Amino acid sequence: MSDNRKKILEMLEEKKISVDDAYRLLNSIDSAETSRESTSKTGTATKIKPKYLRVTVIPDPEHEHGKDVDRVNIRVPMSLLRAGIKLTSLIPTEARDKVTGALKEKGIDFNTRNVKPEDIEEIIESLSELEVDVISSKGENVKVFVE
Amino acid sequence: MNRPPVWIRIKIQGERGGFRLWLPLFLLLPLALVVLIILSPLILIAVIILWPSGWGKWALSILRASYQIFCSLRGLKVDIQNRRETVYISVS
Numbered sequence: 001m002s003d004n005r006k007k008i009l010e011m012l013e014e015k016k017i018s019v020d021d022a023y024r025l026l027n028s029i030d031s032a033e034t035s036r037e038s039t040s041k042t043g044t045a046t047k048i049k050p051k052y053l054r055v056t057v058i059p060d061p062e063h064e065h066g067k068d069v070d071r072v073n074i075r076v077p078m079s080l081l082r083a084g085i086k087l088t089s090l091i092p093t094e095a096r097d098k099v100t101g102a103l104k105e106k107g108i109d110f111n112t113r114n115v116k117p118e119d120i121e122e123i124i125e126s127l128s129e130l131e132v133d134v135i136s137s138k139g140e141n142v143k144v145f146v147e
Numbered sequence: 148m149n150r151p152p153v154w155i156r157i158k159i160q161g162e163r164g165g166f167r168l169w170l171p172l173f174l175l176l177p178l179a180l181v182v183l184i185i186l187s188p189l190i191l192i193a194v195i196i197l198w199p200s201g202w203g204k205w206a207l208s209i210l211r212a213s214y215q216i217f218c219s220l221r222g223l224k225v226d227i228q229n230r231r232e233t234v235y236i237s238v239s
Binding site for chain 2 (some may be wrong): 051052068069070071072073074075076077079080082083084086087090092
């Protein structure tokens with residue numbers, strides 16, 4: 001039994017509230033718990049594995065005809081990113097050490113040897129919340145998102 | 148693992164001209180397989196020679212990773228265009 005229910009029953013026992021009030025309060029607790037459960041269920045159901053990383057650049061319709069504007073639509077499969085990250089484990093030790101040293105010189109303490117398969121999955125999963133939406137001074141709409 | 152892609156479409160158009168390439172990979176893959184089978188004894192010998200130094204295992208891993216990347220290309224689409232140039236690459 002939850003603390004709130006217990007408190008309501010105690011208040012009823014102490015005759016601080018009427019039976020009707022207790023009934024109403026218990027009902028409101030019930031409905032709140034039901035809605036919370038359904039929200040968490042739909043939340044897990046809608047969490048889909050991301051399939052593509054998309055980059056789009058859409059020019060401003062007002063400037064589109066006048067100037068030389070770029071229109072970009074790139075779709076990169078997540079499996080390609082995954083395979084690319086896995087490929088870092090095949091970098092020869094000498095080259096890897098050079099890369100690590102160069103990164104350290106720039107103040108970045110990162111070693112590709114420490115990237116594990118579970119880390120890759122975590123990175124890919126966290127990308128599902130990525131959304132970049134920038135409107136440049138030229139009016140171009142730059143979007144980076146995952147679908 | 149993903150299935151290998153079956154089509155690659157490339158279209159590059161510039162001010163001086165361009166080209167279109169429509170590559171039916173499902174026809175080329177059997178040919179590639181035949182070439183691989185023909186070359187497999189040489190690959191095997193190279194791997195055996197390189198195995199003690201550790202490079203043999205690395206070479207095998209590279210082959211496997213290359214195939215994985217090739218399969219992962221399925222679904223890739225690059226479409227960049229402006230008034231003068233167009234670059235379109237689609238792997239399906």
